[in-house]
Amino acid sequence: MAVQRRYDLINRLFTWGLDERWRRQAARECLKERPEQLLDLCCGTAGLALRLVGMSSGSTMIVGIDFSLPMLEIAREKAKHASMSERVALVHGDTAALPFPDGHFDCIGISFAFRNLTYKNPLALRYLNEVLRVLRPGGRFVLVESSQPTSRLIRKLFHLYMRWYVSRLGHLLSGNRGAYRYLAESASRFYTAEELRNLMLEVGFSKFSSRRLALGTVAIHVATK
Ligand SMILES: C[S@@+](CC[C@H](N)C(=O)[O-])C[C@H]1O[C@@H](n2cnc3c(N)ncnc32)[C@H](O)[C@@H]1O
16 A cells, blocks of 8 residues: 555655646646546546546536555545545446446546556557447547657656656655556656557547647647547
8 A cells, every 4th residue: 555645745746746737737628528427547546536526517427437446545535535525436447347338428537547558558459449438429538648758858858857766766755666667667668649649540539639748748638539
């Protein structure tokens, strides 16, 4: 439970507090077309789901799903503490077999977990097909994720930052060397916005757009079914 308990704190430290701002921007993007049914996929400690609750009206149904029980336990504590438990359903489940009917969601958001689903993951296509299945036609998949800066110099500095600062500090604070090595490596080698666009169009999304943040180290992408 060590990583989970300190997960939010470690994120704040790595991003100098900006991760909350990026989630807020992603939540705004999710709510743009006034969805009625919204999913926070791989919700973790519910950072995005609780933002969505705070920024939407009571008629919006918000569900968060994650396969980690310890993360969900923290999510539930946070929802309770914020008096938001009534507005969000936190579900235990795997993206490989989402427990929702076809075309159920108007929008699916995912914050800082798309990399986990697709970086060297043999189940990546299965996950993306499940996302497509539970999204209604015309529905939007909003991703906020680390990205690759277009400037070679900034990319180099970003990779150094991940390998020297994030990987070591994460290990120190969580006691889990593997988790933060994986984070540093996967973020350094993850898709560029252009590669991601090709992947999403290939699997069956019809439109794709990207907005770069933080010198291109992070991006918000929107893929439409
Ligand atoms: C880096 S955390 C991101 C959590 C959260 N979305 C956030 O913004 O902080 C990745 C999360 O994805 C979850 N996850 C990874 N693979 C999953 C899968 N196949 N199905 C459901 N959850 C998954 C993990 O349990 C973890 O909580």
